[in-house]
Amino acid sequence: MARVGVITFLGSLDDRDALRAVELVGGEPVPLWHGDTDLAGVDAIILPGGFSYGDHLRCGALARFSPIMASVAAFAAAGGPVLGICNGFQILCEADLLPGILTPNHAQRFICRDVDLVVERESPWLGSRPAGTTITVPVKHGDGAWFHPEAGLDELEANGQILLRYAEDLNGATRRVACITNAAGNVCGLMPHPEHAVDPLLGSIDGQLLVGRLINS
Amino acid sequence: MKVTVLVRPKTGIRDPQGEAIGRSLVGLGYAVAAVHAGKIFDLEVDTEDAAEAARIGREAAERVLTNDLIEEFEVVVG
Numbered sequence: 001m002a003r004v005g006v007i008t009f010l011g012s013l014d015d016r017d018a019l020r021a022v023e024l025v026g027g028e029p030v031p032l033w034h035g036d037t038d039l040a041g042v043d044a045i046i047l048p049g050g051f052s053y054g055d056h057l058r059c060g061a062l063a064r065f066s067p068i069m070a071s072v073a074a075f076a077a078a079g080g081p082v083l084g085i086c087n088g089f090q091i092l093c094e095a096d097l098l099p100g101i102l103t104p105n106h107a108q109r110f111i112c113r114d115v116d117l118v119v120e121r122e123s124p125w126l127g128s129r130p131a132g133t134t135i136t137v138p139v140k141h142g143d144g145a146w147f148h149p150e151a152g153l154d155e156l157e158a159n160g161q162i163l164l165r166y167a168e169d170l171n172g173a174t175r176r177v178a179c180i181t182n183a184a185g186n187v188c189g190l191m192p193h194p195e196h197a198v199d200p201l202l203g204s205i206d207g208q209l210l211v212g213r214l215i216n217s
Numbered sequence: 218m219k220v221t222v223l224v225r226p227k228t229g230i231r232d233p234q235g236e237a238i239g240r241s242l243v244g245l246g247y248a249v250a251a252v253h254a255g256k257i258f259d260l261e262v263d264t265e266d267a268a269e270a271a272r273i274g275r276e277a278a279e280r281v282l283t284n285d286l287i288e289e290f291e292v293v294v295g
Binding site for chain 1: 230231233234237281282284286287
C-alpha cells in the first residue's frame with residue numbers, strides 16, 4: 001500500500017483532512033512534522049492547507065525554510081510525487097519547486113465556495129479526465145491569485161504544466177490558472193482543496209483524482 | 218547598527234492593498250492618483266561595518282524579505 005506523508009507546519013489547518021483523504025482513496029497516511037528532516041520512507045508527500053506562520057511576510061515564505069523542506073526538495077528532485085494544496089501550494093512556489101507566486105485576491109475578499117475547474121489537458125494527476133471537461137472542488141483563500149510574469153508563461157503552457165483553470169475569473173490569477181506542475185510533472189500545486197472533495201456525504205468527490213494520483217504513482 | 222530594507226511592488230504588478238487605500242483617500246477628498254503599498258524592515262545588525270551591514274540587508278532581502286517576481290527593494294544603512 002502506498003504510504004503518503006502529510007507535513008504539519010506551524011499553522012497548518014488541513015493536515016488531518018489530508019490524512020483522512022489519503023485513507024479514503026486507499027493509501028496509508030503518514031503524519032510528518034515540519035521540524036524533522038526524515039521523510040519516514042514515504043512514497044508521496046502532501047503539503048496541506050492552512051496559514052503557516054500566520055501568513056506573515058508572504059504566504060508560505062517562512063515555512064519554506066522549515067527543516068523538512070530540504071528533504072522535500074531532494075525527494076522532488078528524485079522524481080517523488082509532491083502535492084501542495086492552498087498554503088502548501090504557496091510554500092512550493094516560495095521554495096521555487098513550482099513556478100510563480102500566490103498574491104492577494106484582486107477583489108480583496110476571502111473566497112470560500114465550490115468552484116468549477118476546467119481540465120486543460122489529460123494528466124495522471126486528474127485520473128485521465130479528458131481536456132475540456134470540468135471538475136468541482138472547493139476553495140477557501142484570500143491570497144489565491146497565482147501570478148507569473150508574461151515572460152515564460154507560453155513556455156509553461158507549451159510544456160503542459162498547466163493542468164486546471166478556473167471556469168470563471170475567480171481571484172485574478174494569471175490566465176485563470178488554478179493548478180500547475182513543475183517541468184518534470186511530479187510536483188503539483190493548486191489553491192482549491194481536493195482533500196475536502198473526497199466524501200459523497202459532503203458533495204463532490206472530484207478531489208479523489210488528485211489525492212488518488214499519490215497512491216497510484 | 219541599523220539597516221532598513223524598503224520593499225515596493227514592482228511597476229505594473231497588481232497591488233490590491235494600494236488600490237483599496239487609494240480609493241479611501243480619494244473618498245476623503247485627497248487628490249491622489251495612485252497608492253502603492255510596500256513594507257519596511259528595520260534590521261538591528263550585529264556589526265559596525267557599513268559595508269557588512271549593507272551586505273546582510275541585501276542578502277536578507279533577496280533570500281527572505283522579498284520575492285523578486287513581484288517586489289523590488291532598496292537597502293539603507295544607518
